[in-house]
Amino acid sequence: MVDRSGAGHSLWLRSFHEAKPGMPRLLCLPHAGGSAGFFFAFSQALSPAVDVRVVQYPGRQDRIAETPAAxxxxxxxxVFSALDERDETPLALFGHSMGAVVGFELARLLEAAGRPPAVVFLSGRRGPSIERIETVHQGDDARLIEEVTKLDGTDSALLQDEDLLQLILPALRADYRAVETYRRTPGPRLRSPFVVMTGDADPRVTPDEARTWFQETDGPSELHEYPGGHFYLTEQQQAVLDRIQATLRRLGPGGGAAA
Structure with missing residues (x-):
């Protein structure tokens, strides 16, 4: 974990690899139960051409002693409070699953503060206009583990280690509670461009449901489907990275998200 240019001034933010000066900046937001390490491979692949920063939510890994967010x-x-308001570097956001709605709400905060994201990547999640009654967080531990196993987003070895399982379950349950009870509050449409990504066999979101993100912005929007399920981005990592790089390049000189 490396602290560069203020990247590590808060427990919320991580920087794994050094980027060249003036490179596009990408802030990654993990899924429910996920940690910053999930995006280590993204950082490794994109650096030094992209300045990758990753969010670490409370209640896991080095923040295990903290109470998970409600x-x-x-x-x-x-996350918003952890960002340096004096930093004028345009920022691209990438959120997967729960991270997509966290990224959306972060984008709303940034736009309200006059610092709209350069682009928002929304992966593996339906738009907030589609509300569902979801109760996984209310079930017992077995139900929670079953759901995580079905989505294939957590190392099976962790789920089979009872000691580790007891460490990760509180944060996992809190994340599911947060995302399952999430409801979009009224507010203006955003201006930032949206790049929506989804797996064509995702049991949690159809391409049509993913497309409803377009309702949330007046900026240009596009949808990209990839072979795979809810965690298609691990199976299709290179294609996803190519899309990120191509998007950042066309935003403007130096990638459009450079200082």
Whole structure:
């Protein structure tokens, strides 16, 4: 973990690799139960041409002693407060699953502060206009583990280690509670461009449901489907990275997200 240019001034933010000066900046937001390490491979592949920063939510790994956030909005506010308001470097956001709605709420905060994201990547999640009654967080541990196993986003070895399982379950349950009870509050449409990504076999979101993100911005929007399920981005990592790089390049000189 490396502290560069203020990247590590808060427990919320991580920087794994050094980027060249003036490179596009990408802030990654993990899924429910996920940690900053999930995006280590992204950072490794994109650096030094992209300045990758990753969010670490409370209640896991080196933040295990902290109480997990109670809501998506609380997570978004935590990240927003950790960002340096004096830093004028345009920022691109990439959120997967729960991270997509955290990224959306973060984008709302940034736009309200006059610092709109250069682009928002929204992965593996339906738009907030589609509300569902979801109760995984209310079930017992077995139900929670079953859901995580079905989505294939957590190392099976962790789920089979009872000691590790007891460490990760509180944060996992809190994340599910946050995302399952999330409801979009009224507010203006955003201006930032949206790049929506989804797996064509994702059991949690159809391409049509992913497309409803377009309703949330007046900026240009596009949808990209990839072979795979909810965690298609691990199976299709290179294609996803290519899309990120191509998007950042066309935003403007130096990638459009450079200082």
């Amino acid at each position: 809501s998506v909005q609380e997570l978004a506010q935590g």
